[in-house]
Amino acid sequence: MAGTDTPPPAAGPRTFRDAEHLFRVAALFLAVVVLFFVAQRLFVPKGFGTLGHYRPGALADNRDRPSAFGGRAACEQCHADAVEAKRKGKHAGPACEACHGPLAAHAADPSIKPGRPDARTLCLKCHAALVGRPAKFPQVKPAEHVPEGASCLDCHVAHDPAMGGSK
């Protein structure tokens, strides 16, 4: 077998020769570490960490999404009369789209006509008697008050629903 048989290697070339393979391993590990830092510099998203531990572009990503609901103000621009009628009655609170559904598309392009939901189904969603609804909230028993086939609009005006309300 090659190599010396002498006890503890003396300082100098012999020690280095015996330790040389360890330096090779160390160099390999160092290369991995350097590679890691290079990869970090290259691949970390731009600006990451400037506002917090996240990619600032995510704010814009979350902001730039289309809306389905237009919002009350959009309706008011064209339908001021309906808004005025509603304002005086019991339905002043609910927004237009609470009943009419999402209408951002219609607000942007009025030629897109929204469908009209069936009144009875829609009204009963809120006004059918249900244990748990506040006692003062107007509720009716559907079978008695507006049986199948009848419509709420037979007697009530949607925008100002109290009996005798204006359109």
Place this chain on the structure above:
Amino acid sequence: MTATDRREFLSHTGKFLLLTGTAAAALEHVLAGSAEAAPGYAETAHWWGMIIDVEKCIGCGNCVRACKEENDVPREPYYFRTWVERYHVESGDLAHPQVDSPNGGYDGFPERYAALAAAGKTFFVPKLCNHCVDSPCEQVCPVGATFRSPDGVVMVDRKYCLGCRYCVQACPYGCRFIDPRTHVVDKCDLCYHRITKGLTTACCEACPTGARTLVDLKDPKDPVHEFLRTRTIQVLKPQMATNPKVFYAGLDGSVR
């Protein structure tokens, strides 16, 4: 080179290195610019939250439907950014309420307690992400894909999320889910795309009774201040110390 020349040289070099070093470190930030700002919207001027008046909720489910429509939440069951729970508490037994949330309240609630109405109290509780100031979900995200914006909204970076689901485990309120289509996490983001443009959230827009209201705690004119001052206010699971920004008035002790 004389001693003073050397000293001067070292002083100049030192200053030069210090300044360029600092500048180099700052340059990255400078180039990145400020938060990619929305035109006309200053994040630091807002601190968003929500107030919920439980006594006004009628369990109509409008908010659940509106949210799913606005935010393209999967319609199949078990994925909700917001949902409504119905509680029935009998004989003041706060520890054993009967709770249900059929499809999250999406189709409203079928009558269940007609016969039991007198035996106890029944009420509805809308729930959503609480946009906690000390949110555990943000704490556990391994990569920084979920975060709190400078205006207080906890949201998700869908392009960065790994789908590891650690945040879903860490949320005490169960408000997160994995979108089965994109395999990343999703949750209420207070309709960030709406509130940054002066609109309100879809759920608040659709709520017919004003049970839910979006609030800006930094706006001195916002009704939240009056609300917090005059009503008895609770948050969900205060013992978790998550510092939520969804404030409930009229929340019963039986609510989980």
Place this chain on the structure above:
Amino acid sequence: MGGVIPGVDGYMYPNEMELQWGVLIVLYPFITGLVAGAFILASLERVFDVEAVKPTYRLALLTALAFLLVAPLPLQLHLGHPERSFEMYLTPHLTSAMAMFGFVYLWYLMVVLLLEIWLDFRKDIVLRASSTPGWRGLPYRLLTLGSRNISAGALALDDKVGRFVTLVGIPSAFLLHGYVGFIFGSVKANPWWSTPLMPIVFLFSAIVSGIALVLVLYMAVCVVRGVSIDMRCADTVARYLLYAFIIDFSLEMLDLLHRVYEADESFKSLDFMVHTRLYASHILVQIVAGTLLPLALLALVRVVSLSESARRGFYAAAGVLTLMGILAMRWNVVIGGQLFSKSFLGYTTYKMGFATREGLLAAVLLLLLPLGILWGLVKLLPPWTEETTESPAPAV
């Protein structure tokens, strides 16, 4: 949604009904636990000079490596976007225990395990590099990293450095598996998980499982090779298994006692869960068959004088039961923690797929894969001295 959704009883928050972490996440702590445990056993010989377990030393190291190589796979299969997993290296969130994973794993793999194995096997690698002809010798030639020095001085240095690496490796092994316990133990939202004991319980059950694995593999490999089992070695390993198990069991009993005594808001719900949905896996498999029975077998060996073949049978049975019990413990922690609602009003069921990405088949294959890798490693670097070739003086 009480009772209307199949598998759900009582009330669960709508987003809670589907489990987030499945059987693959059960596998991950099990596998890293085996790695940590096998390594700790190996370190007994290296650092604490427990000479009796020397026959298992190299096998334990190779076993640890085989399982460590497989460890990231269940995680990758689980992720919604495995292609983004490198983000944990790019932007690790320092408040997240999970972000440690990438770094702790790499550290342990490179600086501890690979380095230690290389140092210990270097002489054999160099000898084989010159004695194995053609492309079959290529792996050895690569592994020499260009140095053929196996002089006494070099090997003495290797031994010293190896000792140091093992010394560093012990806390590293603790970290490798301990942080997994912290991932669960630090989730305040989940009362089944949230306890400061979690990292410690995980660690000790890891040590138990690792020792059991090496014991079973050592005996199995001896049988396959047709050599006799070194009973002094087996007895010593079994003794350490018993000690570790007693500590592990005490810790788990402490946790249980504490929960029952304090009976906080979650207790009733968790208690009900353990007695119903988790009864088979927790009481029967983990506690009775997976802990009490192997403990009894191992303890019996110490008090009653048994023949060698009887002891071998006891050790094999205890080892296998232990492995099953520790796997059940991981199952009960991970799955159990998701079966109850955070409202404490309901329970759901875990629906495990079979041939799906996160299904049973994937789990079984992932458990068999390390054994396949181990077989390959044993062929490449045999742990047993009589198989290394004696060659003429290699060039220095």
